[in-house]
């Protein structure tokens with residue numbers, strides 16, 4: 001077996017292909033601070049139309065989109081209600097406290113789907129959802145639940161923000177159009193640097209008034225770019241050409257998970273999209289130790305905080321590599337794990353690992369193009 005190393009730590013690790021580089025090379029070099037970057041304006045208008053929002057604003061990162069959104073939507077001294085483990089909670093809560101003067105009120109539900117009727121406080125000034133949910137293995141927050149959430153908050157005058165860094169994965173997996181997801185929030189952002197494969201960038205979307213104020217904070221935070229054309233062109237190219245390809249990443253993730261589910265030494269959760277969580281706690285070693293063994297076997301993965309490791313499938317990983325990675329990790333687990341006989345007898349893994357919540361998967365998902 002060749003030892004070609006495979007990097008499944010994240011879907012931010014692919015390289016731009018020649019067509020994306022070509023789009024970047026042919027982009028304008030107008031100064032966006034004077035509103036003169038045609039590629040940037042085109043990207044903003046394209047995304048706003050796609051998600052049914054009035055306006056868009058190109059941002060250097062989804063992290064900054066989220067912080068700017070907090071600044072515009074949240075009330076200083078109020079709290080932001082979200083599910084525990086969301087990117088905001090795990091990586092950006094200190095920034096939210098310092099920059100926007102809010103506290104993140106994180107609640108944990110069994111399935112990862114926020115239900116505000118059980119958790120909202122009198123001080124709740126903003127409801128925050130994430131889709132897909134990274135810490136839950138790329139789980140799709142189902143549209144009917146988001147619609148119900150929007151109705152609940154709408155009646156109380158509380159805005160809803162959607163951290164849609166990987167929202168195009170939900171689109172690709174369900175076939176539900178971007179605008180339907182967009183309608184469940186007052187404002188939202190997506191990230192172009194994950195599975196979509198652009199070098200960096202995000203777009204913040206909302207009403208024209210929201211974007212007008214967001215533009216001011218983008219400048220405060222140092223996110224107003226000058227000649228942003230090439231970056232915007234890469235993002236637009238990624239959205240137009242890589243959105244349907246995400247379904248291939250989902251298929252690779254599912255195959256990888258199905259193979260690992262045949263190992264008696266690990267527990268695998270059926271992935272909705274491109275992130276696979278493999279629970280290694282049965283092996284009686286920490287996820288960090290498993291990560292070291294996996295790297296020695298030529299597969300780079302990340303340790304999670306709940307006894308699991310994660311493997312993420314993006315544009316840089318082929319089906320053949322997904323299979324090879326699963327084989328290597330099965331071998332690693334087998335070497336560590338106590339010898340036990342397989343009693344699975346060819347039962348399809350889908351029958352053994354039931355979905356824990358309803359997700360509608362459309363047959364059209366793989367054939368639709370979102371342009």
Ligand SMILES: *Cc1c(COP(=O)(O)O)cnc(C)c1O
Pocket residue numbers: 060061062063064066087088130134163165166191193194201202
């Ligand atoms: C990656 C990610 C972000 C941050 O995006 P960057 O562009 O890397 O700053 C925010 N939210 C979620 C859910 C993400 O997955």
